[in-house]
Amino acid sequence: MELADLVRDEGALVLATLVRLTGSLDLAEDAVQDALEKALVTWPDSGIPxxxxxxxxxxxxxxxxxxMRREARRPAKEALVEVSDNSDxxxxxxxxxxxxxxxxxxxxxxxxxxxxxxxxxxPDVARALLLPEATVAKRLTRAKQKIRQARIPYRVPADADLPARLTGVAATLYLIFNDGYTRGTPLLVGEAIRLARxxxxxxxDEPAALGLLALLLLQDSRHDARLAPDGTLVLLRDQDRSRWDRAAIREGVTILGTALRRSPARPDRYAVQAAIAACHxxxxxxxxxxxxAVISWYDVLLTIQDTPVVQLNRAAAIAERDGPAAALPLLDALGSLESYPWWxxxxxxxxxxxxxxxxxxEAFTRALALELSPPQRTHLEARRLLASG
Structure with a gap:
């Protein structure tokens, strides 16, 4: 592991412990940042402890x-001195x-x-999210204020609350991944996979955590084949599969197997989505x-997450198996997706x-009137030109 990666990974654990010890995210961040900077300066010469x-x-x-001493927070300082230097x-x-x-x-x-x-x-967060640094700084400040004012607890949820809360955490990490994957931002994709790991x-032992990681690995395994040299989108059917990351696929399939074995009668939605990705x-x-198999897994997913987008994806799979005439009525029944370009x-x-x-x-024109990434737009414009010609 590279020194910077080691420092960063250990730094997250140290930050978590210091938040518990100090009760302040801001104070903990300042102190840990100082420690990380010292490590990056000291360890190359003295060696990693x-x-x-x-x-x-x-x-x-x-x-x-x-x-704390500078801010005259003596009670907190004395309490911090007494705690043991353990991080778990x-x-x-x-x-x-x-x-x-x-x-x-x-x-x-x-x-x-x-x-x-x-x-x-x-600044790195701002660049990854394609936002002004001031906007990200305000979001972070408001988030920390909300944590303080709402007294958001610093604890692992109780067993009864854990499934719903874990689903929310997984959704946030998947949102980070999907944003980076759609916009072609490797930093976001890498961070999402790192956090999912x-x-x-x-x-x-949690199928949701395992299923999420499997899904991200399997989806990202195709990153080298998703775009042509000119930056245009390459659809799954046309991708050069020799460029897929086989190591990531093997790892993803292995983790998926564990997630499914540990799933209850109704598996987690991320594990089911990973199973669909594994079929491909x-x-x-x-x-x-x-x-x-793909359609069967979509049928399972619909019992967990019956949404128009899942129905759309299932209809697209039916089109591949049974032909476009069998799938078109299914799509036409999803009028609620008028604002979704991929419908x-x-x-x-x-x-x-x-x-x-x-x-x-006409349908390509309607898709192009909605929000798309540059590679997606270029691809659909080419397809519209083909249809018009």
């Missing part, structure tokens, strides 16, 4: 005491659940997770995809396959 986490925690704690997984889990608390706005959860759990600087390591990842060619784009593809070029071109 036998217990780097303990070194960082002691250094950060001393810095926190200095800050429960601290980090508590920090994860605090950063992804449902009382915080989703955009605040994303920024706070990247800044606090991912260890990114505020962390969650799965901290909660190895394991197919040696697009024509050899097991569409029966129009999927209809356009089916109409094109059925030979109705005029209707296909």
């Amino acid at each position: 036998d217990n780097p986490r303990a070194w960082l925690l002691v250094t950060a704690k001393h810095r926190a005491i200095d800050i 997984n429960s601290d980090l889990l508590a920090l994860i659940f605090m950063c992804c608390h449902p009382a915080l706005a989703v955009e605040a959860q994303v920024a706070l997770a990247l800044r606090t759990l991912g260890g990114l600087s505020t 962390l969650l799965a390591r901290l909660m190895p 990842a394991l197919a040696p060619a697009y024509e050899r995809t097991d569409w029966d 129009h784009a999927t209809r356009a593809e089916l109409l094109l396959r059925l030979g109705d070029h005029r209707a296909a071109a």
